[in-house]
Amino acid sequence: MSHPFENLPTTPRAEEILDKAFSRATRASGSKTGIEAQQSMLMTASNIISDNLENVATQWPTIDELDPFYVELADAVVSETDPADDDPGIDALKQHLSNISWAGRKAKEIRQEYEGRVVRSDVDTSRKLRKQAFARMADITEQVAEDLEAVSKARDALKGLPDIRPDEPVIVVAGYPNVGKSSFVNRVTRADNEIASYPFTTTQIRVGHVEADRIRYQLVDTPGLLDRPPEERNEIESQAISALEHLADTVLVLVDPSGECGYPLAQQLELRDDIESLFDAPVLTIGNKSDRSTDVEADHFMSVTEGDNVQEVLDAAIEAVDWEIELPFSDE
Structure with a gap:
């Protein structure tokens, strides 16, 4: 049994998520035309953004359920990763993860808001609507860019914690x-x-x-x-x-x-x-x-x-x- 932070995956940067989402969306529309192409692009980009953001949050252990040793030690380590933060430590980390999870849900909501409008529009309008949705999803992702960076720093630091097991003397x-x-x-x-x-x-x-x-x-x-x-x-x-x-x-x-x-x-x-x-x-x-x-x-x-x-x-x-x-x- 490893310590609770040892196997955390790498945290993607906001730019990486957006590049991946929009490039794959473009490829997904390659064999389609008209409104169907815009639907495919909207669905692909939204799924990639929401999945990447929500995975960052869900792959972390639930902080409040950890042994007090790891909570306090993580609090000290995370404080060291960003000493300039007005509210450093484990509470700040939890807020960063919450913000990222919110952004993931928001990307889904934007897709749900636009997909019906895209279907009911002509080709030119559907393209404009899809571009509007992309812009809003990009804005949401960029809003949590600093949260992603903070979580990445915390992850890198916490992976180095010792594997001390609370259930052994x-x-x-x-x-x-x-x-x-x-x-x-x-x-x-x-x-x-x-x-x-x-x-x-x-x-x-x-x-x-x-x-x-x-x-x-x-x-x-x-x-x-x-x-x-x-x-x-x-x-x-x-x-x-x-x-x-x-x-x-x-x-x-x-x-x-x-x-x-x-x-x-x-x-x-x-x-x-x-x-x-x-x-x-x-x-x-x-x-x-x-x-x-x-x-x-x-x-x-x-x-x-x-x-x-x-x-x-x-x-x-x-x-x-x-x-x-x-x-x-x-x-x-």
């Missing part, structure tokens, strides 16, 4: 840069399960997987999000963190008591306290680089580079998640 790995987060995730993730990097604004969300007792756990590393104080995060990054709050079943905050990461231990612990205040899930403090120092109060110690106690830390995270498989039947 999530372990978030946090901490300052250079404390060993990515090394830990790399080490515990199965060798045959690639850790993918996904673009998100100026940062990345990296997702790896590990299985234990027939349960697949998702390990989420968030460079650029949960690796610095809250006052240094912009609004969009804070919103992305809010999205993660919906998913996290436990959080591992890695600290480097040796200070070799470049950040004082006190500063690292302040970040840990901030993360504890954000998440309702269990937060475990993990002292990494234990071969260098264990001078910190932590739930567990490990050294990823030396391979010391790494599996034990993963086991502790899984235990904190406390996830049970839902059986398809029950005795109750």
Whole structure:
């Protein structure tokens, strides 16, 4: 199962829709003459315009029915695609889709309005009426040109969201840069399960997987999000963190008591306290680089580079998640 935006088709531009509609309308009338030719052109152009516009809207998932994680993360991503918009974000996207759907319906209404008049007219009048209908359909399509462009940008950005599944347990790995987060995730993730990097604004969300007792756990590393104080995060990054709050079943905050990461231990612990205040899930403090120092109060110690106690830390995270498989039947 992919994430809800992964398979969205390319969004056509207004000019592309009109070029396609009118060129095919011309070809459709090639074997016909008189009023029949005008009818065929009107029907073909209307169908192409209305189908293309309505398909743009209907092929998107229903936003309000998505998991809150994807709603909030999409809101943050879409805000980034058009920061100049007075009302950016998921609500603006929904309005763009609504406008496009309206234009598709309007193209049908224009055809219905003109087809009876075309049939009842002489050849010259029917040609004029068909041209009037084309002009109105073109005007309607051009009215939503900016909506189509905005939806196209949103689609391109949202296709890059990570495939994080709300129905599987999530372990978030946090901490300052250079404390060993990515090394830990790399080490515990199965060798045959690639850790993918996904673009998100100026940062990345990296997702790896590990299985234990027939349960697949998702390990989420968030460079650029949960690796610095809250006052240094912009609004969009804070919103992305809010999205993660919906998913996290436990959080591992890695600290480097040796200070070799470049950040004082006190500063690292302040970040840990901030993360504890954000998440309702269990937060475990993990002292990494234990071969260098264990001078910190932590739930567990490990050294990823030396391979010391790494599996034990993963086991502790899984235990904190406390996830049970839902059986398809029950005795109750």
